Amino acid sequence: MKNNQPTPRSEYTAMAKGLHWLMALGLCSLFALGLYMADLHLSPWKLKLYSWHKWAGVTLFLLAWLRLLWRFTHRPPALPGHMSPLERLVAHCGHALLYLLLFAIPLSGWLMSSAKGVQTVYFGLWPIPDLLTKDKALGDVLHEIHETLNWLLALTVAGHALAALKHHFVDRDEVLQRMLPGVSGKSTQ
Amino acid sequence: MNSNRNLVPPRDFVSTKASLPAKHTRAWGALGAGGLLWVSCWPVVSGAVEFNTLQPAQSTLVFAYKQMNVPMEGRFKSFSAHLHFDPAKPAQGKATLEAPIASLDTGSEEANDEVGDAAWFNSKKYPVAHFESTTIQPLGGNRYEVSGPLTIKGHTRLVSTPVTVSVQGNRAVFDGSFEVRRADFSVGEGTWADFGTVANEIHITFHLVATP
Numbered sequence: 001m002k003n004n005q006p007t008p009r010s011e012y013t014a015m016a017k018g019l020h021w022l023m024a025l026g027l028c029s030l031f032a033l034g035l036y037m038a039d040l041h042l043s044p045w046k047l048k049l050y051s052w053h054k055w056a057g058v059t060l061f062l063l064a065w066l067r068l069l070w071r072f073t074h075r076p077p078a079l080p081g082h083m084s085p086l087e088r089l090v091a092h093c094g095h096a097l098l099y100l101l102l103f104a105i106p107l108s109g110w111l112m113s114s115a116k117g118v119q120t121v122y123f124g125l126w127p128i129p130d131l132l133t134k135d136k137a138l139g140d141v142l143h144e145i146h147e148t149l150n151w152l153l154a155l156t157v158a159g160h161a162l163a164a165l166k167h168h169f170v171d172r173d174e175v176l177q178r179m180l181p182g183v184s185g186k187s188t189q
Numbered sequence: 190m191n192s193n194r195n196l197v198p199p200r201d202f203v204s205t206k207a208s209l210p211a212k213h214t215r216a217w218g219a220l221g222a223g224g225l226l227w228v229s230c231w232p233v234v235s236g237a238v239e240f241n242t243l244q245p246a247q248s249t250l251v252f253a254y255k256q257m258n259v260p261m262e263g264r265f266k267s268f269s270a271h272l273h274f275d276p277a278k279p280a281q282g283k284a285t286l287e288a289p290i291a292s293l294d295t296g297s298e299e300a301n302d303e304v305g306d307a308a309w310f311n312s313k314k315y316p317v318a319h320f321e322s323t324t325i326q327p328l329g330g331n332r333y334e335v336s337g338p339l340t341i342k343g344h345t346r347l348v349s350t351p352v353t354v355s356v357q358g359n360r361a362v363f364d365g366s367f368e369v370r371r372a373d374f375s376v377g378e379g380t381w382a383d384f385g386t387v388a389n390e391i392h393i394t395f396h397l398v399a400t401p
Contacts, residue, residue, distance in 0.1 A: 042299045044386035051257040117261075117296055124258035136298070 011178050013074050019067045020179060023102070026060050027157070031150055054113060054120045058128065061106035068099065080173040094160060101153045108146040115139035239275040240361035240399040247398040250288060254371075255388040266292040272363070272399045276356055279333060284322040284363075286395075291316065308378045315342045331355060335365070341374040350393075359400055366394035 012020075030053060037049040079088055110131060113120050117134035121127045132138065167175035251264040268288035275282065290312035295301050305312035322337040328351065336349035350367035370389045371377050377387055 042303055044380055044383060047257055047386050051259070118256075119259050121257070121259045127260075 010077055012076060013070075015070055016067075016074060016076065017179060017181055019063060019070065021181065023060060023063055023067065024157075026056060026063070027153065030056050030060065031154060034147075034150065050118075051121075051124065054109065055123050057106045057109050058120065058122050061103070061110075064099075064102040064106070067102070071099075077178060080167070080171065080175060082171060082173065091163070094156060094163070097156050098153075098160065101149060101156065105146065105149050105153060108142055108149055112139060112142035112146050115142050238359070238401040239273060240356075240401055241272050241274070242400045243270045243272060244360070244398040244400060245269075249394075249396045250286075251394050253392040253394070254390065257386060258388075261296045263293065263295040265289075266294055268292065270397060270399075272397065274354065274361055274363075274399065276354070276361070279354070280325050280327055282322070282325050284320075284335065284337075286320040288318045289316060290318065308381055309376055310342055320348070339369065342376055344374040346373050350395075361399050363395070363397040363399070366392060368392050 033049065033053050033056075037046060037053060040046040040049070079091060083091070110120060110128070114130035114132040115135050116139035119127055119130050164176040164179070167173050168177065245267065248268075248270075249264060250268050251262060253260060253262050255261065265288045268286060270284060270286045273283040290305060290310045293301070293304055293310070295304055304310055310318075319340045320337060322335050324334075324336045326334040326336075328334055331354045333352045333354065334349055335352050336347060338345045339348045346369070348367055348369060350365045352363050352365040355362045355364075369391050371387075371391050372382070372384075372389050381387060
């Protein structure tokens, strides 16, 4: 919680980078797992995958809260000066959407599990309260919502990655580099 | 809780047929034939009513199990029971219960599609789960221990369950629950035999409402 400075830092904290890449890895894996497991025929393997997916989803949900807290207490580096007002707007909206989805997606999964009558028991140990009572029709709707939000996230992440590449290869600024681990020396704490 | 003991063939209950008219069977005269005939004397009328008509709409047969340590609940959407219970002669009561596998709702639609398969209940060959009481032991107050063979998927095990009976006006309510192990009945074979995914213990809870 140190350095809550009024002036923007020139680099991300190690914590911010760590959370960024950990969640990137987690989200991509969970997205692929979700696509794979949904079409499986019922088997113990499928039930295991569903549980693992939920446990990982809860973990990412918790990390999202940590990340939001970190974001509010540690100001990120400013956008490069060459960006136009429109580019800045798109960047801010994109980031806001990413943050929103980091919460909306696990929440929709949690609601879906509740409505489908399969409670989430974190790591098989800690039951997470059901937010809804069992309701098949609602469960199906939430399934659709969970899936749609995930495709929206996939598109947003793709845009995010393309934008980073554009910064690096076209604009030749430090936007991509400053999120890479260990590139900027000082803040690796 | 004693679902594990191997079955002793059910002691034969004489006169278990449903329709002994409780109000008219004064069978004392038959005593002359000797003590062996005692059992056939029930139900003896004592002015009390015998509750033997199950009210399906008010009755439930549910079961709880764990799947990846997640508590799940299922139920039988339909089942039938033949009950004979005279509050004045509780120990001479009798209960048989039949639950068609086809009416089984596991709590998961996906699982409902598979529950009749050979690995689970093999419902083509064994369409009905069946319980028949052989002894009813008073436990004090309105509590009883009911024991008898439970047959599922061709496997028979002796089970006992505590039952609480409450008579409310013209209806009697029988409540109880007990645990069985699915492996005792070969329910969930092959890849499903591992208890790590679907636990072995199945907790059965019944709520039976009967009228005279």
